[in-house]
Amino acid sequence: MKRKIDQVIENNATLANSGSSLLLNPLTAPIMKSFSTLVICLLVSCAAFAAPLEDAPKGGNSLFDRWAKQETLSISLYINMDSLEINRSSADFLPATVLAGGEELALEVAVRGRFRRRTCEMPPMKLKFAKAGLRALGLNTHNDFKLVTHCTSDEAGRDALLREQLAYELYGTINPAASFRTQLLSVTYVNTADGTTEENVAILIEDYDELQDRLALDNCKDCYNATADEITNAEEVALFQYMIGNADYCNTMLRNLKLMTNEAGEKTLVPYDFDFSGLVNADYASVDAQFGQTDVTDRLLKWSFAADCDLTAATAKFLAHQDTLLAQVENYPGLKKASKREITKYLKGFFRELAKGTIAPAK
Structure with missing residues (x-):
């Protein structure tokens, strides 16, 4: 049996080095009970990359x-x-x-x-x-x-x-x-x-x-330096990043943001990559010293648009979702109790700031 496994792995390595698109399955070979099953699996794997794409x-x-x-x-x-x-x-x-x-x-x-x-x-x-x-x-x-x-x-x-x-x-x-x-x-x-x-x-x-298909939106090409009034959710995204303590993004250069547009030309931001946020608090995360951040849990409201940052509508939306967001943390499966307590405390600090109306863009 070991010889069969070794042969399949060797064949895979040979094909990968040769640039072939054929994939010999490293999983199926060791557990094949009949030659016919092996042939079927090989044919499926061959067809997967040999078929027109x-x-x-x-x-x-x-x-x-x-x-x-x-x-x-x-x-x-x-x-x-x-x-x-x-x-x-x-x-x-x-x-x-x-x-x-x-x-x-x-x-x-x-x-x-x-x-x-x-x-x-x-x-x-x-x-x-x-x-x-x-x-x-x-x-x-x-x-x-x-x-x-x-x-x-x-x-x-x-x-x-x-x-x-x-x-x-x-x-x-x-x-x-x-x-x-x-x-x-x-x-x-x-x-x-x-x-x-x-x-x-x-x-x-x-x-x-x-x-894009699911949201009926298209990637907005050549949309760097879009203005805030062109983007439907600029304040909402900025406030969310502030809530989770994420400074690892850029509005103007679209770093860790996708900018999408609909047929009417309205633009929407979709954020991603939150591992440098205070909510995650990863061991390897670094701070944004340019804005005076000394710890990844320090919150920054990054607003690189020329227009003023009006958080009125976004604030109302986040406050309306406060109980739901905190419940998501409390009920999140697999997360340690200590992590839930830490995150809950972190988010409650955000909501206290939000209620006081003291959040403003970093200088």
Whole structure:
């Protein structure tokens, strides 16, 4: 049996090095009970990348829709982790296989991000699923996802991932019509180079094209330096970033923000990447010294627009959601009681400021 496993892994490595699009499944080979089953699986894997990749209609359920039905979904990701580590600084994709809910899907994986790809034990990843494999499951072809991985393998790393997922869900409560959907995953990473495994939580962020289709919005190209009066939710996003203590974004250069537009030309911001926020309070997070921040929990209202920051409407909206947001923290599954207490105290401090009307843009 070991010879079979070694042969499959060797074939995968040979194909990856040769640039072939064929993916031999590293998971299925060791557990095959018959030659016919092996042949079927090989044919499915070959078809996944050999089939034409022209876009099919994007209607119907997506892979994200299917996976989002569970609170936490368990998947196994089979990839040559040694090669992934070597490719930390490149954009090259590597062949991989995902097993989820008894279904196998061929995909390609690449390292993404800036800070975390250089410093974290497990680099953040791009997941690009084979469209033919999605079609075979009756799904649409939204196939590009971001995977937010753990930075450290200890309890602190797991806690930081859960806190970041909570931040996404909190903004989803504030503005469900302009937020990324995310799904918490329990991932078993299987290194096809030596068979070793590692398990941790991760966050799956929906395909950006799917976000656009779902919200009936388009990516706003060449929209740098948009004015506040052009953006429907500029104050709301700024106040949310203040609430969670996040200074790691830029309105003018659209860092960690997507700017989208509808047919009428109205623009909407969609924030993401909250790991440097005070709510997450990750060990590796750094401060924005330019604005005098000395601790990541220090709040800054960053407002780079020429127009004055009028928080009247946004304040009313956040106060109306106060009980709901605090209940989300209290009822969040998997988060330690100590973390819930810390986050609740942090958010209550925000709401006290909000009620007093003392929040103003940082200078």
